[in-house]
Amino acid sequence: MAIRIRVNGSEHDVTAAADTPLLSVLRNDLSLNGPKFGCGLGQCGSCTVHVDGVPRRSCVTALSDVVGKEVVTLEGLGTPERPHPLQQAFIDEQAAQCGYCINGMIMRAAAILARTPRPTREEITTAMSGNLCRCGTHLRILRAIERAAQRTAPAPTGREG
Amino acid sequence: MSAAKMTVSRREFLADAGILAVGFTFIPRLARAESLGEPAGALLAPSADQLDSWLVIARDESITVYAGKVELGTGVSTALRQIVAEELDVAMSRIAWVQGDSTLTVDQGRTVGSGSVKRGGAQLRRAAAEARQALLEMASAKLGAPVDRLVVRDGVIAVESDTSRRVSFGELIDGGRFERTISGRAPTKPVSAYKVVGQSVPRAELPAKMTGTHVYVHDVRLPNMLHGRVVRPPRVGATLVSLDERSISGIRGARVVRKGTFVGVVADREEDAVNAAKALVAKWNADPVLPEASRLYEHFRAQATTTRQVAQTGDVDAALRQAARVVRATYRWPFQMHASIGPSCAVADVREGKATVWSATQGAHQLCAPIAALLGLPVENVRVIFTEGSGCYGHNGADDVAADAALLSQVVGRPVRVQWSRADEHGWEPEGPAMLFEMAGAVGADGTIAAWTYDAWTPTHGSRPTRDPATLIAGRLAGVGSPPGPFAGGGGGDRNARTNYRLPNERVTSHPVASFPIRTSSLRGLGSPQNSFANECFIDELAVVAGVGPVEFRRRHLTDPRAIAVLDAAARRANWQPRSSSPSRRSGGTDDTLAGRGVAYVQYDRTEAYVAAVVDVEVRPDTGVVRVRRVCVAHDCGLIINPDGVRNQIEGNVVQAISRTLKEAVRFDSARITSLDWSTYPILRFSEIPDAIDIELIDRPDEPSLGAGEAATSPIPPAIANAIFDATGVRVRDVPFTPERVRAALRR
Numbered sequence: 001m002a003i004r005i006r007v008n009g010s011e012h013d014v015t016a017a018a019d020t021p022l023l024s025v026l027r028n029d030l031s032l033n034g035p036k037f038g039c040g041l042g043q044c045g046s047c048t049v050h051v052d053g054v055p056r057r058s059c060v061t062a063l064s065d066v067v068g069k070e071v072v073t074l075e076g077l078g079t080p081e082r083p084h085p086l087q088q089a090f091i092d093e094q095a096a097q098c099g100y101c102i103n104g105m106i107m108r109a110a111a112i113l114a115r116t117p118r119p120t121r122e123e124i125t126t127a128m129s130g131n132l133c134r135c136g137t138h139l140r141i142l143r144a145i146e147r148a149a150q151r152t153a154p155a156p157t158g159r160e161g
Numbered sequence: 162m163s164a165a166k167m168t169v170s171r172r173e174f175l176a177d178a179g180i181l182a183v184g185f186t187f188i189p190r191l192a193r194a195e196s197l198g199e200p201a202g203a204l205l206a207p208s209a210d211q212l213d214s215w216l217v218i219a220r221d222e223s224i225t226v227y228a229g230k231v232e233l234g235t236g237v238s239t240a241l242r243q244i245v246a247e248e249l250d251v252a253m254s255r256i257a258w259v260q261g262d263s264t265l266t267v268d269q270g271r272t273v274g275s276g277s278v279k280r281g282g283a284q285l286r287r288a289a290a291e292a293r294q295a296l297l298e299m300a301s302a303k304l305g306a307p308v309d310r311l312v313v314r315d316g317v318i319a320v321e322s323d324t325s326r327r328v329s330f331g332e333l334i335d336g337g338r339f340e341r342t343i344s345g346r347a348p349t350k351p352v353s354a355y356k357v358v359g360q361s362v363p364r365a366e367l368p369a370k371m372t373g374t375h376v377y378v379h380d381v382r383l384p385n386m387l388h389g390r391v392v393r394p395p396r397v398g399a400t401l402v403s404l405d406e407r408s409i410s411g412i413r414g415a416r417v418v419r420k421g422t423f424v425g426v427v428a429d430r431e432e433d434a435v436n437a438a439k440a441l442v443a444k445w446n447a448d449p450v451l452p453e454a455s456r457l458y459e460h461f462r463a464q465a466t467t468t469r470q471v472a473q474t475g476d477v478d479a480a481l482r483q484a485a486r487v488v489r490a491t492y493r494w495p496f497q498m499h500a501s502i503g504p505s506c507a508v509a510d511v512r513e514g515k516a517t518v519w520s521a522t523q524g525a526h527q528l529c530a531p532i533a534a535l536l537g538l539p540v541e542n543v544r545v546i547f548t549e550g551s552g553c554y555g556h557n558g559a560d561d562v563a564a565d566a567a568l569l570s571q572v573v574g575r576p577v578r579v580q581w582s583r584a585d586e587h588g589w590e591p592e593g594p595a596m597l598f599e600m601a602g603a604v605g606a607d608g609t610i611a612a613w614t615y616d617a618w619t620p621t622h623g624s625r626p627t628r629d630p631a632t633l634i635a636g637r638l639a640g641v642g643s644p645p646g647p648f649a650g651g652g653g654g655d656r657n658a659r660t661n662y663r664l665p666n667e668r669v670t671s672h673p674v675a676s677f678p679i680r681t682s683s684l685r686g687l688g689s690p691q692n693s694f695a696n697e698c699f700i701d702e703l704a705v706v707a708g709v710g711p712v713e714f715r716r717r718h719l720t721d722p723r724a725i726a727v728l729d730a731a732a733r734r735a736n737w738q739p740r741s742s743s744p745s746r747r748s749g750g751t752d753d754t755l756a757g758r759g760v761a762y763v764q765y766d767r768t769e770a771y772v773a774a775v776v777d778v779e780v781r782p783d784t785g786v787v788r789v790r791r792v793c794v795a796h797d798c799g800l801i802i803n804p805d806g807v808r809n810q811i812e813g814n815v816v817q818a819i820s821r822t823l824k825e826a827v828r829f830d831s832a833r834i835t836s837l838d839w840s841t842y843p844i845l846r847f848s849e850i851p852d853a854i855d856i857e858l859i860d861r862p863d864e865p866s867l868g869a870g871e872a873a874t875s876p877i878p879p880a881i882a883n884a885i886f887d888a889t890g891v892r893v894r895d896v897p898f899t900p901e902r903v904r905a906a907l908r909r
Contacts, residue, residue, distance in 0.1 A: 021432060038503060038504070040582060074373040094805055099234065102370055132502060134500055134554070135552045139812060141847075
């Protein structure tokens with residue numbers, strides 16, 4: 001029986017078991033290769049997507065869990081031609097080596113910035129610490145997140161106050 | 162062999178590649194190579210001495226380069242493109258890149274050992290220079306002007322005195338080919354004329370990686386493809402007693418494949434293959450074959466029955482006898498993993514006696530022979546197409562998973578994609594070898610090292626696939642190839658065993674551990690990080706005896722000006738204050754921490770890049786937690802092709818080396834590896850990275866380029882250990898420096 005899910009603003013009918021990992025559906029049924037399989041255990045973060053704006057490990061999220069919710073993947077943020085400000089900041093900082101973990105880094109960071117537009121470095125490192133990178137690109141990733149925050153956050157003019 | 166004999170036609174390749182459900186970005190570009198129109202034939206790599214093997218210029222002015230060296234995430238494909246663009250005088254954006262295809266690209270040797278820019282780049286530079294020379298000669302004839310009166314600008318050749326007389330590369334080639342042997346005599350540009358080389362050109366593939374459109378091997382899907390998983394023995398050396406195929410009968414479309422001890426499952430859907438691999442009931446038999454972890458190093462000694470004299474100068478024994486004080490130290494390094502974030506993956510299509518394998522291998526050409534032997538096919542019927550994977554850092558599971566996919570595909574007669582589970586990756590990748598070191602030395606009355614002995618025990622650092630299919634896990638388990646026995650292999654453990662210090666009485670001896678039940682192989686730097694750990698810690702210990710500061714003491718034993726230059730640059734960068742070698746035991750930023758700094762210097766592989774590092778640490782004596790706060794690196798890799806690319810590599814080496822030094826050790830019991838996920842094999846997290854990595858690049862435009870992919874790892878472990886000594890007065894000699902170990906060392 002088909003299960004209807006909403007991904008990157010479009011409805012999709014997927015024929016898969018209800019307990020199928022969302023990651024498997026995104027990659028194999030919808031050809032969305034941004035999210036990556038890293039561990040299948042929710043330990044590394046490379047499969048991160050947003051479900052109703054909240055970062056979730058899609059390798060341990062069941063297909064049935066996202067019915068009626070809005071799923072956004074890396075592809076939903078931007079394209080090579082029109083990258084999201086975070087994606088552009090990652091390009092500007094050359095914040096990758098192999099890039100396998102980068103999906104999770106950008107998706108996690110996007111969720112941080114949505115909640116905290118001008119995070120401190122400590123807030124960023126704390127929030128990012130569940131995401132693993134083996135190439136050692138951490139400092140560039142931090143710089144990219146800070147660059148994106150500076151670019152997108154409203155200047156602290158104090159007008160509201 | 163001329164390019165005309167070049168095997169599969171590039172037209173045929175297009176037909177193959179076109180069936181990929183996920184489009185390869187290079188396919189449209191490759192279409193331009195059609196003009197070559199080679200006849201179809203055996204799948205053999207193009208010849209390196211033919212210019213046409215390296216690059217193709219199409220009528221539309223596009224240029225396609227066929228490189229044997231591949232992108233492993235280090236940015237090398239961008240650096241190599243810079244070299245070609247520079248020598249050819251074309252914009253980089255016009256260069257399409259085909260890499261690591263056993264049928265389409267020249268065999269430049271494996272992409273290993275930081276050799277891609279140094280050796281691979283030199284080959285590409287020669288090819289591009291030859292092409293430029295050939296085009297100038299063609300233009301000279303066409304424009305009626307001597308070559309030395311012509312100028313080249315972005316693929317257009319013009320008469321210098323009248324640039325309206327011009328002709329483009331594409332017009333000159335006119336859909337044909339060069340048909341020219343690479344003479345090696347074509348003039349290359351002087352470094353002073355470089356415009357592209359030496360620039361921090363952004364990496365070509367990063368926009369695609371940041372947006373999810375870059376095609377990794379994990380993203381390759383073929384029509385009618387099945388998903389496969391392997392079911393490995395649960396214990397080292399186990400044999401399969403029985404298999405209950407009914408245990409997966411409830412899983413839709415799942416099927417078991419067995420060949421000897423090789424077991425795999427396939428299914429139409431990936432999650433079904435995963436579930437089948439978990440559900441399959443199998444009985445295995447095995448006696449425990451691994452030594453107790455606590456007796457590992459004694460086991461090494463017992464297994465090492467031969468020695469190799471790496472170096473011997475002067476009379477070490479006499480010098481030790483005459484010494485007022487002999488210093489001895491034992492250092493230990495554990496097994497470590499490549500620990501790629503993406504588990505190994507490959508796709509294979511084995512049908513009608515031909516095999517095509519998409520693999521993240523470091524050696525597409527080298528993988529053909531063992532795959533062919535595994536499948537019982539002639540090697541010319543096997544084609545391996547490199548497709549980028551997760552960063553590998555050496556010999557990880559990329560080759561093995563390709564064999565898994567090939568074997569499964571051959572049995573089921575359909576394309577099969579295999580991705581290892583996290584436990585497969587952690588438990589079955591070739592581990593980086595553990596090592597044991599015993600050092601002895603003495604300082605003479607003149608304050609220099611009078612005697613130095615080094616003895617190291619190590620299993621092999623090199624067990625890459627040979628032609629023997631038993632060098633791949635699938636072949637070994639399936640019983641194809643040489644009979645099973647302990648994994649053996651070549652050396653690699655001697656890398657940087659001998660230092661570059663001037664030592665009048667020196668003896669460097671290695672004790673190869675003939676075999677070990679767990680397969681070990683090349684992990685970034687091979688023996689260099691381990692050897693440098695022992696050597697650079699020991700010279701620090703001797704500096705204390707000499708009563709000389711660690712920077713000054715090293716300087717006394719160096720003669721190479723480039724070595725001294727990196728050491729001085731790192732010290733200057735870190736604002737190193739001359740001090741005695743005794744520990745400073747400074748208070749850290751807070752009351753409960755101690756701060757210290759350490760230095761180390763290594764010339765990678767004794768002839769490659771020069772690196773010095775100064776590391777600042779904070780140690781909490783109550784918890785034993787060590788935090789690296791700041792790292793200053795000075796790095797000389799000759800002529801720099803892409804400064805930001807080199808920096809990215811240095812930063813990566815530093816962070817990975819901190820992780821290896823502070824956290825990483827493969828756990829095992831008498832039967833198996835027990836580090837099977839990220840909680841049992843922790844690596845460095847964002848909360849633990851240094852505040853800053855401060856890098857000084859020393860560019861040497863007049864020196865050949867040296868690799869930058871590994872060198873900066875080696876000085877980091879000893880610099881951390883030396884910094885801990887500076888902070889606490891205690892030598893830690895067993896990696897990793899976990900809180901428990903450091904706390905225990907401080908209490909001794």
